[in-house]
Amino acid sequence: MKKLLLSGCALALLWSCETKKDYKQQADTFLQAYSAQYKKLYTASSEAEWASNTRIVAGVSTNAIVTRKANEAFAAFTGSKENIQEIQALLEHKDQLTELQVKQLETALRAAANNPQTVADVVKSRIKAETEQSEKLYGFDYKIDGKSVTTNQIEEILRTETDPAKRLAAWQASKEVGTVLKSGLVNLRNLRNKTVQALGYDDYFSYQAEDYGMKREDMMNLMRQINQELKPLYRELHTYARYELAKKYGVKEVPDMLPAHWLPNRWGQDWSAMVEVKGSNLDAALKPKGAEWQVKQAERFYQSLGFPALPASFYTKSSLYPVPAGANYKKNNHASAWHMDLEKDVRSLMSVEPNAEWYETTHHELGHIYYYLTYTNPDVPILLRGGANRAYHEAMGSLMGLAAMQQPFLANLQLVDANAQTDQVQSLLKEALNYVVFIPFASGVMSEFEHDIYAKNLAPTDFNKRWWELAQQYQGIVPPNERGNKYADATTKTHINDDPAQYYDYALSFVILFQLHDHIATKILKQDPHATNYYGNKEVGKFLASIMYPGASADWRQMLKEKTGEDLSARAMIAYFQPLMDYLKEQNKGRKYTL
DSSP states (O other), X not given: OHHXXXXXXXXXHHHHHHHHHHHHHHHHHHHHHHHHHHHHHHHHHHHHHHHHHHOBOTTOOHHHXXXXXXXXXXXXXXXXHHHHHHHHHHHTTXXXXXXXXXXXXXXXXXXXXXXXXXXXXXXHHHHHHHHXXXXXXHTOOEEETTEEEOXXXXXXXXXXOOOHHHHXXXXXXXXXHHHXXXXXXXXXXXXXXXXXXXXXXXXXXXXXXXXXXXOHHHHHHHHXXXXXXXXXXHHHHHHHHHHHHHHHTTOSSOOSSEEGXXXXXXXXXXXXXXXXXXXXXXXXXXXXXXXXXXXXXXXXXXXXXXXOOOOHHHHHHOBOSOOOTTOSOBOOOSOEEEESSSSSOEEEEOOOOSSHHHHHHHXXXXXXXXXXXXXXXXXXXXGGOSOSSHHHHHHHHXXXXXXHTSHHHXXXXXXXXXXXXXXXXXXXXXXXXXXXXXXXXXXXXXXXXXXXXXXXXOOGGGHHHHHHHHIIIIIOEEOSSOOOTTOOGGGGSHHHHHSXXXXXXXXXXXXXXXXXXXXXXXXXXXXXXXXXXXTTXXXXXXHHHHHHTTGGGSXXXXXXXXXXXXXXXXXXXXXXXXXHHHHHHHHTTTOOOOO
């Protein structure tokens, strides 16, 4: 009898092991087939999107139709009822699966939530609406005094023009596209919300925030916390800018809030062009080198750290420079990096010109490209070929942009004279007018606006009113003239249309980038964080590659703690700009603070 009992236990144990093995095997079989089809349809969608973004011909809808069909096919697969059922059934036994299998299945379920075929008509309508909105945005004919201009030309006027009337004309021209896009955004908001609600999400903003393992309100609280931590420094910068720009434009009475057209950027998100650091005229040094040199030089930088040369196809397939004058087509001028097939076909869409802004941008975009190439390895499954979170991708690009702009690095490239005496405080001020000024725009204006759009169903008649309320509250910026509700100035920002409800990625990325830079400078290079030179340092390359290699298979919080020794915190960013804080307080003595 005893012997029989033992046999029963052994059999039970064997059955239990078999069951466990079955679920692992079942998950493997499913994930292999799913990933192969996912990759195929993802690639077709990428190729169609690429054509739609790089060749926009007025009145020709061929690319739009192909893009819509490719995206519909991708959506029909990722959101298919069969796939959703299979994934949910497997996740009921997650305790019997490997961590990597669970991560892949959860990623597949998130993809399904954006395209559930339980509401196939809604998904189709959303894809059609997104394609049409992109075409309207990137095909728009911007005009100043009746003459067509590019967004690059508008930016150039806002960076350099001293005549307030000409600045106002350029700023207003940049906002005209909003009236064309407003109804499309209303439609997209409704369709995006309906899509994810079909799989149980409250709204599209909540869906996007969940990618960080966070609830919508937790994400917004984190954004408000970052804003509060950096507000004292932003307040000093805001006061400084009001007085300096009033002087520059010959305005005797300094306004309490900054008129939007005074700033060197269409959305007031980057004011760095306000300052020219003596002994560091980068534009003049870059102009004779040409646009192609900048892209090649960015590649040489990554290679100096130990990364491989870019695939030859990067140069043959990318769209790196402005559309030739007189061409019969347009393209999206917003810089971006593309992982076309989740393998080695990587491309960048830019409109590089030989100046400091594009010099920094090339280094940033190649940060994304090298991140793609590094996590494209046998240890990272197709479905997890992404950043540790979305902010990591931006942090990696922005980190390299910051590194490439530091004086010792520039001197190493002979772009500035190594012996030139540059004003360190002015250099820091220029950086703060980029990095610090961006935070209230990203974590405040953009995040709060999109939160209200998706989670609070903000009324279309209040779009413009709310946008400018937020701009005043967070940035201390006001429009130069009456902006009634026929306008939709928010929609002039690319991301509101085609990269929705995730602009907090950029705010988080700046916090992470300063944590990473602080670690690299103090622990690896043993250099002052304000004056580093990463160039040629293989240890820095190894550190960066170790973050890039696991892609989305890594836990983002654990990764940050492991690599920098601290949790997410603005500490490093505040410490970096502390010398500037002291300087600005001195400059602003006797001035009126209005934030």
